[in-house]
Amino acid sequence: MKKVLAALSLSLLALSSAHAGTIAGLYNTGAGSSFTTDDNYQLKVISGSTVLPGDHPYISGNGSIRGEWLPNSGASKWITPMPLGSASLDPDVIGIYSYTLRFNVSDAQLAGARFTGRMAADNLVSAYLNGHLIGTGTGFSSWSNFAANSGFVSGINTVQFLVINEAGGGNPSGLRAEFLSSITAVPEPETYAMLLGGLALVGCAARRRKQA
Template sequence: MKHTIIAAALAIASFSSAQAASINGLHNTGEGISGTADAYYTLSSSSVSNTVPTITNGSQWPINPWLANTDASKWITPTGTQGESLDPWSNGTYTYTLQFDLTGYNAASAVFNARIAADNAVSVKLNTTSLLSNAVGFTNWSDFSAHSGFVAGVNTLEFTVTNYALNGGNPSGLRVEFLNSNVAAVPEPEAYAMLLGGLALVGAIARRRKQQ
């Protein structure tokens, strides 16, 4: 009897643990070699022709005063010259996009926590849901998170950076670092059967004990 109860409990526990996973595709900025294109983020801007941002070199300006690069994440910039002065007469807008796929997962269960820095201000949107609005700062982090707004299939995160106009010494960049995430898988029919069988077994044992 004892072994039967343990087996049923293990079946239920294995079902629960198998369903939890980190969200695949939530990449930090700068996962790669300095000076190369970021493989996961795309860029759209009327200020530059580039469609792929560049990973910065941590020993070159403007990393200081920008937050220092780390092994976890690095700054990315709109052009290959990270200190290039941009937007001399009017504010520039740079939209960085990251996509991830929740196919096979329960989108309603997805959550993540992250932090961000930008030169100068940044807003964050998940699909059509606003997560952060006009956070300013390249010497400190701003936290943001998502607990809703996910969709089945491909999801899009948009990071819209505003670079304030300045005639000279005016680079722009983005830094994103995901801290943790979680999503539940959509169980296969066999997994449901295992769960129901385990629950039925536990219920039968409980009834038998009550009758005794």
Template sequence: MKTAIFAVALALSSIGAAQADSINGLVNTGAAAGLVDSNYTLSSNVSYVTANDGAFPFPYWSANTSTSRWIMPTALQGETFDPNSNGTYTWHLGFDLSGFDAASASFSGRFAADNAATAYLNGHALGTTYGFGESSWASLSASSYFVNGVNSLDFVVTNYAQNGGNPAGLRVEFNSSNITAVPEPETYAMLMAGLLLVGVVARRRKA
């Protein structure tokens, strides 16, 4: 009887231990050391990280920090794009929720862009940001639209046309994220076996 109770208790504790964890793969722009950000891809290519905070487009862009940095389409900081018509740049971040309960996922953070951007999680719009200064951050959060397996977080940046002094960039920061792991099948098997054994023992005692 004690063995059965222990098995049930162990299985229940394993299920209960599936507490919220952070989502792997949700990383801030420019978080990795170096001048290349391979997490955020632009047309399947790596992005480039601003290197010199004392050069254009700073101080117009919000200052880089140890938490996140601006990313750009090319390695030439402050390069001018789209002189005659608006340009569109879609940065992609992928993350995998395999082994986790997608319905339990959530995250919160903020983002900014030069000049504007809309964030999409698996094709669903999360919000839009306008501007790139210190006061231009927009909130970024989601508690739905997640799917099992690989998820796509895309930032569609619009760079308004301007002939000269017209860089394009994106900055993303995650403040928190949560996800619950799916218990292994062996855990449920242990629980069922323990419950079955408890039931058998209880019936024998009554007999």
């Protein structure tokens, strides 16, 4: 019986140390497929200056962003509704800009999926995973955190950053976001086999004791 319990313990240990990977498709802002636009993020202008383009935001270089903004880095860059990040927007009405990132989670990855990150915006930002709030932030000179350990779905998931730009003159707007960590635990096939084998041994042992 001790050998059986040992086998089961090893199986459970293997299951708890199942293969852990990262969630593919969680891109930091400014890591788009071109030097001018970030094709990983979809931009939707909900309200604000009517001349703004849509589809994908612009990647702003260090020389074209507001001086008080966190400086761009190799990890992430500011993305903005206009090619020039320091362009003044929304002189009379509040601007609301949606930046959406899509990524895929498989059935096997679903139970163990989670991520953490940080964000900054001019002026206010709320982060959502599949419509569920996962963080809020204020300001463009410091970071605010966001995180999700639930709320994922099998298949296509969305992370949306909703940026509010307060009305006024000399008024740029932009978003900066970095995913600091992401984990999804996927048990290897041999792990399942070990667990099932241990359970089978326990069942056999129980039957023998009953028959004795």
